[in-house]
Amino acid sequence: MNASEAERRTRDLLERDASSVWHPFTQHAVWPDDDPLVIDRAEGMRVFDTQGRSYLDGNSSLWVNVHGHRVPEIDQAIRDQLERLGHTTFLGSTHETGIELAEMLVARTPQRLTRAFFSSDGASSVEAAIKMAFQSAAQRGQHRPLYLHIAEGYHGDTLGAVSVGGIEQFHATYRPLLLATVMADSPGILREGQTRAERAAEVLQQMRELLERDGQRICGIVIEPLVQAAAGMLTHDASFVMGVRQLCDEFDTLMIVDEVATGLGRTGSMWAVDRAGVEPDLLTLGKGITGGYLPLSAVMASESVYESFLGAPTSGRTFFHGHSYTANPLCCAAAIANLHLMDQRNTVAHAAHIGEVIAEELAVLHGDDRVVEVRRIGTMTGIEVAPVDGVDRTGFAVCQHMRTLGVLTRPLSDVVVLMPPLAMSDDDVRTMTAAAIESIRAVVR
Ligand SMILES: *Cc1c(COP(=O)(O)O)cnc(C)c1O
Numbered sequence: 001m002n003a004s005e006a007e008r009r010t011r012d013l014l015e016r017d018a019s020s021v022w023h024p025f026t027q028h029a030v031w032p033d034d035d036p037l038v039i040d041r042a043e044g045m046r047v048f049d050t051q052g053r054s055y056l057d058g059n060s061s062l063w064v065n066v067h068g069h070r071v072p073e074i075d076q077a078i079r080d081q082l083e084r085l086g087h088t089t090f091l092g093s094t095h096e097t098g099i100e101l102a103e104m105l106v107a108r109t110p111q112r113l114t115r116a117f118f119s120s121d122g123a124s125s126v127e128a129a130i131k132m133a134f135q136s137a138a139q140r141g142q143h144r145p146l147y148l149h150i151a152e153g154y155h156g157d158t159l160g161a162v163s164v165g166g167i168e169q170f171h172a173t174y175r176p177l178l179l180a181t182v183m184a185d186s187p188g189i190l191r192e193g194q195t196r197a198e199r200a201a202e203v204l205q206q207m208r209e210l211l212e213r214d215g216q217r218i219c220g221i222v223i224e225p226l227v228q229a230a231a232g233m234l235t236h237d238a239s240f241v242m243g244v245r246q247l248c249d250e251f252d253t254l255m256i257v258d259e260v261a262t263g264l265g266r267t268g269s270m271w272a273v274d275r276a277g278v279e280p281d282l283l284t285l286g287k288g289i290t291g292g293y294l295p296l297s298a299v300m301a302s303e304s305v306y307e308s309f310l311g312a313p314t315s316g317r318t319f320f321h322g323h324s325y326t327a328n329p330l331c332c333a334a335a336i337a338n339l340h341l342m343d344q345r346n347t348v349a350h351a352a353h354i355g356e357v358i359a360e361e362l363a364v365l366h367g368d369d370r371v372v373e374v375r376r377i378g379t380m381t382g383i384e385v386a387p388v389d390g391v392d393r394t395g396f397a398v399c400q401h402m403r404t405l406g407v408l409t410r411p412l413s414d415v416v417v418l419m420p421p422l423a424m425s426d427d428d429v430r431t432m433t434a435a436a437i438e439s440i441r442a443v444v445r
Contacts, residue, residue: 003051010050013038034396037403042069045421045428047408058402058409058418058432063229063261065292065421067341074291077337081330090118090327097336098327104339105298108270110279113300117319118327122260122286123156125297126222128321129282130160130179132301133220133254136308139317144219144253145180148210150203152186154230155222155258155284164222167231169413182210182218188234200240204247211251220254220282221247225272226377229261232415233375233382241276248281254305260286260297261380265342265422268352268378275377281305291338292421296331342422351422354429355379358418361433370444372414381418383436385444394444401439407432416440 001009018032038050045068046054047061057065067074081097090098102116117132119125130147137144151166163179165171166186171178187203190196211218225241228234241257248255257280262272264285269275271283282305286297311317325331342348355378365371365383372384387394395411402409402416409417416436420429 006051010038013050035400037408044068044070045424053406055403055406055408056428056432056435057421058407058435060288060419060421061292062410063266063419064287064290066264066288066338066347067291067345067423068421069292071291071337071341073341074293074334074337077333078293078330081333085329087325087328087330089324091322095327095329097329097332101327101332101335101339104336105285105300108339109283109285109300110271110273112279112281112302113283114303115301115306117299117301118332119286119297119299120295120323120325120328120331121156122258122284122297123158123161124323125260125284125286125299126155126161126164126258127158129256129258129284129299130164130220130222131321132282132299132305132309132319133256135319136254136305137219139308139311142216142219144217146214146218147179147181147220147222148184148207148214148218148253149181149222150184150186150224150228152188152228152231152234153222153224153258154228155224156260170230182214184210186228186231186234187236187240188228188231196235196237197239200237200243204240204243207244207247211247211253215251215253218251218253220256222256222258225257225259225262225278226267226275227262227272227380229380230412232384232412233380233417235375235377238276241273241278245276245278245280254281256280256282256284258284260284264288265348265351266378266380266419268348268355270348272377288422289338290331290334291341293334293338294328294331296328296335345423347422351379354420354422354424354426355381357426357429358433361430362437364437365440368440370440379419379422382412382415383418383440384415385440387414388444391443397443398436398439401443402435405435405438407435409436 039047040050041048048054105116147164149164153166155161155165162171184207185203187200190199281302283300290296309317362374375382395414398416399411
């Protein structure tokens with residue numbers, strides 16, 4: 001295809017898109033003017049648009065990719081599964097691929113977690129987890145219709161997940177529809193002169209007061225451990241995660257950690273809770289589980305939560321929750337291949353290493369008044385830039401500039417996100433950080 005054909009094809013696809021498609025988290029009144037990319041194919045750490053231009057995948061295709069694109073081992077695992085079984089139900093029957101993945105997850109998550117309940121997206125795993133917590137309490141004779149959660153949290157876009165979220169811009173509209181909850185402040189938003197450890201202690205004290213008031217009615221505390229990602233990579237001290245565990249024990253309520261973003265190596269450890277030495281009662285995972293190939297998520301549950309659901313079929317203790325595609329075998333096969341590659345290649349250790357490379361490269365931004373703060377744990381990086389007068393959407397403008405330098409990412413308001421696939425090479429990481437630094441200098445004056 002020559003250049004003008006490629007351009008015609010691109011224009012045609014964008015016109016068809018504009019007349020039929022509704023995109024997630026997208027203001028369609030401005031979308032056509034934002035020069036959207038049409039992605040055609042991908043290879044390794046790069047994606048290619050319909051004009052043949054290549055871009056480094058600087059945000060892991062929205063936080064999901066692990067080993068890069070078109071990984072031969074994962075491609076083959078999906079093909080092999082396709083030869084045996086594309087899909088069958090997990091309601092009342094089972095299959096080897098789902099069993100094997102459950103075993104692998106139980107072996108890789110904190111010891112307390114012994115059961116895997118599969119869903120499809122991060123949000124649907126959060127729905128399952130919060131329903132489990134409520135029902136589990138009920139089956140232990142306790143009426144606990146409330147959740148305690150944290151401001152600036154993000155757990156997905158279904159109504160239960162929104163109920164335990166706390167990002168005004170995304171969630172305020174739906175407030176009249178939401179579950180009753182109790183919300184504490186964010187441990188990631190510091191007051192002037194405060195350290196993260198001081199802030200953690202302050203929010204834990206606030207949570208203690210909320211629990212003293214309402215604890216008897218709270219079935220679970222829901223947090224994103226260590227990084228409130230969608231809020232703009234707000235990081236908090238590990239003492240916060242430890243303190244939440246203590247509060248859960250003291251007030252006999254479940255600790256529900258949402259590791260959909262932080263899990264599977266993103267923080268440089270397999271799980272963010274590992275960095276705090278804490279074992280939760282329920283853990284949700286998603287995003288990276290299939291290596292960034294297919295939708296799959298899971299709730300990992302403790303044996304005591306699981307056991308609270310056992311009883312006669314007529315007891316009403318069944319977890320009446322599931323999906324048509326629960327534990328889809330193609331998704332499970334991709335996940336198994338992904339986890340094997342992570343083991344063989346020591347991917348989590350590599351992620352910790354490239355996190356350090358990111359830190360070294362971004363050190364030049366310290367003291368630069370174009371930058372409010374650089375926040376990072378492992379590979380999860382947010383560079384908060386100073387808003388520029390007259391530049392609408394400063395973070396977006398920086399990312400558009402990065403695109404011209406061949407690096408793709410998506411901002412969260414004025415936070416430029418860098419979250420490379422865990423297997424990215426040091427050289428590619430440096431290309432990514434250099435593009436971010438150059439673009440910040442060009443756009444933020
Ligand atoms: C992305 C995300 C979700 C939602 O996952 P989806 O697959 O987009 O539904 C939930 N929790 C956290 C912490 C996330 O980052």
